[in-house]
Amino acid sequence: MYKHALLTLVLLAGIVTAASAAQQQPCHAQRGMHVTLFGGVDDPDVLVWDSRNRLVNYGAGSTDTRRFLLPHAMLTRPGTRAVVESCVAGIVHQKFSMDADDAVGVLIVTGKFRGRYGWVSSSDLRGKGIPEAREPW
Amino acid sequence: MIRLPRLPRPVLRGAGTLTATAILAFALIIAVTGALMTRHAINVSFTEQMQIERAQLSLERMLKIQLDEENYVRAYVITRDPSDLDSYRAVSGQFQNERNTLAGILQREGLSDALGALEDYEMAHRDWHTQVANPMLRAPSTAVRELEKRGKMLVESQSGAARFIEQRLDRRNRDVLSSTQQQINNTLYQRMIWLVVFGLIAILLNGWRSRLTSALEDERLTTQTLQRAFRSEHVPLPNCRIGSAYGAASSHLAVGGDVFDVHQLSDRLGLIVIADVSGKGVDAAVLTAFIKFTIRGIALRRRDPGFILQEFNRAFPRTVGNPYLFVSMFVGILDTWTLRLDYASAGHDIAFVRRGKNVEQLAVTGPVLGVMEEPFDVKTLYLEDGDMIVLSTDGLTEARDSHGNFLEASGAMKWIAEEGEDPTQLAGRLIERARARSSNTMRDDVAVLAIAVKRPSALPPKRGTETGTTAGIEAIADV
Numbered sequence: 175m176y177k178h179a180l181l182t183l184v185l186l187a188g189i190v191t192a193a194s195a196a197q198q199q200p201c202h203a204q205r206g207m208h209v210t211l212f213g214g215v216d217d218p219d220v221l222v223w224d225s226r227n228r229l230v231n232y233g234a235g236s237t238d239t240r241r242f243l244l245p246h247a248m249l250t251r252p253g254t255r256a257v258v259e260s261c262v263a264g265i266v267h268q269k270f271s272m273d274a275d276d277a278v279g280v281l282i283v284t285g286k287f288r289g290r291y292g293w294v295s296s297s298d299l300r301g302k303g304i305p306e307a308r309e310p311w
Numbered sequence: 312m313i314r315l316p317r318l319p320r321p322v323l324r325g326a327g328t329l330t331a332t333a334i335l336a337f338a339l340i341i342a343v344t345g346a347l348m349t350r351h352a353i354n355v356s357f358t359e360q361m362q363i364e365r366a367q368l369s370l371e372r373m374l375k376i377q378l379d380e381e382n383y384v385r386a387y388v389i390t391r392d393p394s395d396l397d398s399y400r401a402v403s404g405q406f407q408n409e410r411n412t413l414a415g416i417l418q419r420e421g422l423s424d425a426l427g428a429l430e431d432y433e434m435a436h437r438d439w440h441t442q443v444a445n446p447m448l449r450a451p452s453t454a455v456r457e458l459e460k461r462g463k464m465l466v467e468s469q470s471g472a473a474r475f476i477e478q479r480l481d482r483r484n485r486d487v488l489s490s491t492q493q494q495i496n497n498t499l500y501q502r503m504i505w506l507v508v509f510g511l512i513a514i515l516l517n518g519w520r521s522r523l524t525s526a527l528e529d530e531r532l533t534t535q536t537l538q539r540a541f542r543s544e545h546v547p548l549p550n551c552r553i554g555s556a557y558g559a560a561s562s563h564l565a566v567g568g569d570v571f572d573v574h575q576l577s578d579r580l581g582l583i584v585i586a587d588v589s590g591k592g593v594d595a596a597v598l599t600a601f602i603k604f605t606i607r608g609i610a611l612r613r614r615d616p617g618f619i620l621q622e623f624n625r626a627f628p629r630t631v632g633n634p635y636l637f638v639s640m641f642v643g644i645l646d647t648w649t650l651r652l653d654y655a656s657a658g659h660d661i662a663f664v665r666r667g668k669n670v671e672q673l674a675v676t677g678p679v680l681g682v683m684e685e686p687f688d689v690k691t692l693y694l695e696d697g698d699m700i701v702l703s704t705d706g707l708t709e710a711r712d713s714h715g716n717f718l719e720a721s722g723a724m725k726w727i728a729e730e731g732e733d734p735t736q737l738a739g740r741l742i743e744r745a746r747a748r749s750s751n752t753m754r755d756d757v758a759v760l761a762i763a764v765k766r767p768s769a770l771p772p773k774r775g776t777e778t779g780t781t782a783g784i785e786a787i788a789d790v
Contacts, residue, residue, distance in 0.1 A: 214470070216377075216381070216466065217381070217463055217466045217467070217470075219459070221460065232464075237435055237438060237464075237465070237468055240464050240468065241461070241464065244457075244460050244461060249456060249459055249463060268471050269431075269468075270471050270474065270475030271471065271474065271475060
């Protein structure tokens with residue numbers, strides 16, 4: 175009796191895990207991928223954050239929160255090149271948006287901040303295999 | 312006893328037509344209402360879409376203004392050209408107007424979350440002015456990276472809010488379209504359902520109508536058959552020219568309660584009958600047949616008009632079984648050799664004799680038949696060469712003019728005097744004039760029988776004594 179219940183629970187847990195894994199989209203940016211930083215048409219500069227959490231908090235935060243976090247960001251020029259070091263899928267939620275971007279850890283390889291590590295939203299990346307960012311925003 | 316089948320009543324036909332008309336009218340109302348509702352839904356949807364498009368336009372202008380402001384500030388920092396500063400101030404003044412327009416539409420559309428985003432947008436825009444633009448314009452040479460970062464942050468905030476507002480407007484637009492489509496579909500389905508219901512009712516009514524038409528056709532065939540059987544007719548009599556005409560009150564029923572009959576009883580004697588049965592339609596028509604053949608039968612037995620009426624008066628109530636029915640009748644027996652007419656009239660006063668241009672009315676000799684049993688007097692009249700007996704039913708004397716006045720016997724006599732000598736033409740003309748007097752809406756049938764006599768040049772050889780004659784007829788036999 176107990177064996178049957180246990181088996182059922184295991185099966186259910188397996189189904190739930192498989193379903194959630196199937197729902198989660200993988201990162202487009204893969205480790206080692208060469209990318210270019212580009213914010214958008216109206217303001218192409220990109221903020222590169224010193225930690226993943228600050229990137230996430232900035233995305234979903236209010237103006238005051240953002241202002242408070244701002245000293246922890248580097249403002250890189252558009253076209254700055256970087257190499258992907260890591261990626262966490264779908265954790266950067268923008269305020270007023272149902273969509274979520276990936277948090278991508280990069281090593282900056284050109285420009286003023288060359289050699290610095292940081293975190294950017296996947297919507298600020300351009301490169302082969304990475305979908306175009308939303309336009310015109 | 313004569314029993315007639317019940318036929319469909321005209322009131323049922325009228326009710327059917329009324330119901331069909333009502334259903335048709337209702338279907339038309341539904342169709343027109345549906346069309347109006349569809350038009351209204353489209354109109355409302357169009358107005359809302361216009362509002363949403365206006366809001367989207369305002370949002371685009373706000374973004375354009377924001378972009379222009381940034382560009383003019385950057386240009387001024389680089390070039391220090393005062394015209395950039397003027398342009399910056401000019402575009403900044405337009406922002407609030409567009410914001411107010413957008414806020415009004417969002418409020419009207421009930422997009423409260425988009426209104427919240429607009430507030431954030433406005434706040435970020437204001438912060439950008441105070442914290443980024445104004446410091447850069449005040450000290451262009453000291454523009455620092457920190458200001459740029461702040462500017463980047465505020466622009467991103469504005470863009471995020473604008474994106475959200477745009478999405479909400481798009482969704483609202485889709486909702487409006489979907490709602491309108493749904494409303495139009497609902498109206499369409501309702502109209503379809505109603506039309507199917509009306510169609511089914513129409514099919515049912517058509518079936519009912521077909522059955523009714525079939526019943527009416529049966530009635531018409533029955534009537535035609537009866538008409539053929541009971542038609543008033545006359546046979547030629549020696550030394551006589553006979554004309555007759557029948558005018559039916561109802562155009563669709565050419566048989567009624569008026570009957571005339573001219574029947575040859577022997578070589579020299581002719582039976583002349585005209586009668587008017589109270590009542591109308593097929594019931595009365597059936598009685599006319601009864602009258603015609605009964606009178607012939609009695610007349611063959613005894614050629615006395617008084618006896619004929621008396622015998623018929625006895626048989627009539629027992630046969631018909633309806634105490635409310637009565638008959639006015641004129642019966643004459645004409646000796647075509649001597650032109651002697653013996654007649655009896657049961658309340659039938661529309662009987663005339665025309666002599667040249669003089670017309671005389673023949674007297675009534677007893678009450679109408681079916682009321683009481685009484686003997687009927689017989690009167691004798693000796694006709695001259697060219698005299699004409701004109702018998703009619705009361706449809707002639709009761710023809711009304713436009714003021715409702717009857718023609719009366721005097722009027723009928725005047726008409727008879729005015730007509731020619733041909734009995735057929737005279738009978739037809741009397742009917743025509745009666746119809747014209749009543750403006751083609753005759754209320755009663757009219758039967759006219761006209762018999763013009765001619766004195767024989769020579770009497771045929773005597774072939775024996777007439778049997779079953781009256782005293783007058785015996786006298787004729789003696790001639």
